[in-house]
Amino acid sequence: MASRAETGLFDAATIADRWIAEYRAHAPSGDILAVGGQAEQAAWRAMFEELATHSGDALDHAAERAQRQADDIGTGFRIPGESEERPWPLSPIPLMLDEAGWHGIAEGIVQRAELMETVLSDLYGPARLVEQGYLPAALVTGSPYFLRPMVHIDPPGGYQVQFFAADLCRGPDGEWRVLADHMRAPVGAGYALENRIAVARALGGLQTRLNIERHAPFFAALRDGMAAVCRRADPRIALLTAGRYNPSYAEQAHLARYLGLLLVEGADLAVLDDHVYVRTIAGMKRIDALWRRLDPRLLDPLAFDSTSAIGVPGLADAMAAGNVVVSNAPGAGAIESNAFAAFLPKLALRLTGEELKLPNIATWWCGQPAECAYVRDNLDRLVIAPAFGASPLGLPGGAAMLGAALDTAQRAALLADMERRPEDYVGQEIVRLSTTPVVSGGALVPRPFMLRVFAARGADGEWVVLPGGFARISDHPDPRAAVMGEGSWSADVCIYGASAVEPVTLLPAPDDVRLRRNPGTLPSRVADNLFWLGRYLERGEALLSVIRVLLGNSIGADTGAALAAATVRRLIGLILSSGAATAPDTTRRTDLLAFARTALESETTNSVRHINAQARKIGDISRERLAADMVRLLEAPFPTKGGILDRAGTLQRRYAALAGLAGEHMARTDAWRFHDLGRRIERGMAVVQVARAFLDPQATTDDLSTLLDLADSQISYRQRYLTGMARVAVADLVVFDPGNPRSLAFQVEAIAAHLHALPVLSDDGLDEPQQAIAAELSALLKTARAVDLDLDRLNALDRHLAALSDAIAHRYFLQGAEPLRADGFTLA
Known part of the structure; x- marks a missing residue:
């Protein structure tokens, strides 16, 4: 296979010409590559030259390269009903469209979006279109997305639709037509952005070589357009998601991160005095606009579906009062139905005085007798x-x-x-689709495609169309749209032209940057997730340490037990108390191996595998807060190769890597503090647990050595004490020494420092409950002596740690309908 260095431009051009010639020889009539003038052919040739330059003569390598870029970005999607995300399937070959042809598409999209706005404003206002017979009443009320509570409510900002999408098809004759309109919760703009990022990495020189239109101006206009219709000059905007099981959650998280929006769920929000607030660690913070990616019927259980558990009670009242912008307005989906498409051509003539620039596919609604016949x-x-x-x-x-x-x-x-x-x-x-080239079986093959295009209102209220959108490509050669389904590949859509494209970015100009070291609002739910991510990771590592010590020290390869039976029983007791496995029949090697295997990798609750799965779930919903490498480690499959000790070693290294990424790559923000708080509390509880198991007055050398192993303090002890194992010395190092990063005292001091750095709700200077408990726990450790450490004192320390965890949860995390008017809660 030729590398990029070995493949010069001449060779890349030769390869590109051969690919194109071989493809055209069997491409069907109307294929988008096989037709077109000289300029179109030159653009396709330039794209294939770039592909050959980066991937040589191997199309499979090009496909793998593009998919790897998409995977690195973290692009994914979920099929409804499935719990696991799938990788986003990206074709290495973008769809190439010239700017002249695109201009006509963009004009048609703008016309269509304006028409939708006009119709919706009438349906939820005077309803003259129904009254005068231009629309049957059943067409409107028959839609499950026509929401009666929104009738006669003027949406804040004055727009029913701020974000619009349409699915287009290109026939073999080159004509573009609309297959479907999307206003309820248009999906895919984030995928278009991710496709562009991945293809730009895979085909580095294509952007400037063909003057490809950029996506950043569209997303800047979308963000500015939402801000412009808010009442406050510096609004707080959030993307409202249904959560991690939404099929496009990964796209939503990427969009929120790219646009600088808060990613919130319904439980994060509350309505008070007809204003919407987000629960944060610093109190209630005002939300001015929501980009809604939630089914509108589930938005407000008081106004729409009373069974909704993911909506925001009172949100419709806040909208009616004009205090929150919701994009798109609930009820906008009433006119995206298949039935409504039958009436759009006549409505366009009636309301705009001109025909649709992008015609619908012909549609007959059977609610009319003649059409039904x-x-x-x-x-x-x-x-x-x-x-x-x-x-x-x-x-x-x-x-x-x-x-x-x-x-x-x-x-x-x-x-x-x-x-x-x-x-x-x-x-x-029955619509027949044009085809475009994709890579299949190491060759270029023609496959039918559809194009999703997006439009958003800018700051001036005018529509801006995303140059390109994304294409969905079928894996089936049948060109009929009804056969295609949702498609098997996606592709970037490149709009090229003769003029250089200004390198626009969403990043502000260097001189316009307003410096800040505060990363912004931290919702309570996010703090809760990061806290428990830290706890799960520490809990898994602690249980894994017990398993490894049991396997490594109590079961010799040939000599049998290396630890005393009493010490082995203490290790077994630690695993039993975790709930990871049931007691072994005996302490013989075979029984201990089966016992350890269950605790490590069974599907039961509290095993290491189960704990890892819980951490992975949190990683899924926190990806906008975590480094990509950290997310990959959390999503890595449970190891299956090698013996049980090998698999345990693999997991131990993974835990170490996650701890290193958190310690060295997470900025010292409140988000990091909650993650580290979780780790410290869980580690402190683990220290108390192992101390109770191994520090009784009859502790043997094996007991004390095992305790040092579990506390990862063997080296520290041996460097400090040359005389062998002593109970008081071990207790001091593991429990009371603030200089030992694995000791209980060290964890408590770190916890106290975090709690004093986090926001407080009042300015009276008094400690909040969680701070007071941490101070009391710190005092207990500072005034106690290792020689006096007994079971009662260890139990007291454990109770304080549990109370501290509860106090942190009560103060910072979501507590259902916790009093929104609690003393000190800031409404800003």
Whole structure:
């Protein structure tokens, strides 16, 4: 395989010409690469030259390179019903569109977005379109996304729609048409951004070589547009997500990080006096705008769906009072249905005086007798789809189906249900899609594609269209849109032109930067997650240490037990108290191995595997706060190779790497403090637990040596004491020595320092409860002597640590409907 250094421009050009020639030889009529003028062909050739320059003659290598870049960014998605994310499938070959052709698409998108705004303003206002017969009432009220509580509410800022998306298809004749509109919660702008970042890394020279339009101006306009309609000059804007199980959560986290928005869930928010606040570690902070990525029906259980557990009670009242901007306004999805598309062409003429610049695919709504008869008579020539998104009885699963593909039973069921509820169905023309090249089996093959395009309002209220969007490409050669489904690949969409593109970035100009060392608002939920991430990582490491000591010191390869039986029983007791395994039948080697294996890798609660899974879940929902390397380590699969000690060693090194990343790569912000607080409290509890197990007055040398192993303090002890094991000396080092980073005293001092650095709610100068408990615990350790350490004192220390953990949770974390007017809670 030729490397980039070995492949000069001439060789890359030769490879590109061969790829294109071989592809054109079998590309179907209307393929986007096979048609076009000289300028279009030159752009495709330049792109393939860049691909060959970076990947040589191996298309598979190009595909792997692009996918690796997407994986490094952390791009992922989740199929509904699945708990694990899948990698975002990225094609190494972007879709190339010239700026002249794109200009027409952008104009059509702007026209369409304005039309949607006009229609929605009427439907939730005077409703003249229904009154005058331009829209059937059933078309509006039949949509599950028409929200009656929003009628006659003027959305803050004056816009129903601030963010719009449309799915386009290109026919073999080159005409672009609209397959679907998206206003309810448009998905994909973050994927378009991530595709561009990944492709820019994989094809480094393409951006400047072809003057490709940049994405940053669009996202800057989107952010500025939301800020412009807020009442405060310096608004606080958040992206409202349904949480980690939302299929596009990874995209949402990436967008929030890129745009500098808070990523919040419904439980983070509260409404007080018709204003929306986010619960933070510093009290309640005002939210001025929400970019909503939550089903609108679940937004407010008081106004919409009363069963919603993820909404914000009172949010609709805050909107009605004009105190929070929600983009898009709840109810905007009422006109994105398949049925509504049948009326858009006439509405465009009625409301704008001109035809749609991007026509719809032909659609017949069966809620009208003549149209329903046409659909029944032409079933084999149409696609049959749900009218309003829900799954009617005649289309189980809710997917559109080719009428000609229905078997006898399916056809009978469909026609019967169309007779009962015709308004639930539409018929649509069968659309044939143009194709574009993708890499499959080491070769270029043509596959059908669709294009999702995005538009957002800028600060002046005018629409700005994202230059490109992203393409979805089918893995099936059948060019009919109904067969394509959601697609198997995604691709960047590059808009190229003759003029140089200004290198716009969302980063401000150096002279305009307002210096700050405060990283911003930390929501209580995020602090809670980071705290428990620290606790889980320490808990897993502590349990793993016990398992490793049990395996490494109590089971010799040939000689049997290396520790006294009483010490082995103490180690077993520590594992039993963790709940990771049930007691072994005996202390023979085979039973101990099975016991350790269960504690390490069983699927039961409290095993190391289970603890790792809990940490991974927190990593999934905290990715906007964690380094990419840390997220990768959390997501790494549980080791399966080698013996049990080898697997335990792999996990130990992983824990060490995670601790190193947290210690050396996390900025010393409040977010880091909560992560470290979790670690310190959990480590302190572990120290007390092992001290109770091994520091009784009858402790043997084996007991004391094992305690030093578990406290990772063997080297410190041997450097300090030359005379062998002494109970009081071990107790002082492990429990009371503030200079030992593994001791209880060290953990308590670190905890106290964190708590005094975190925000307080009042200015009276008095300690808050969590600070007072930490001070009391510190005093207990400073005034106690190792010689007096007994079980009662260890139990007292343990109770203080538990009380401290509870006080931290009560003060900083979400406590359901904790009093929003609690003394000192700042409303800002």
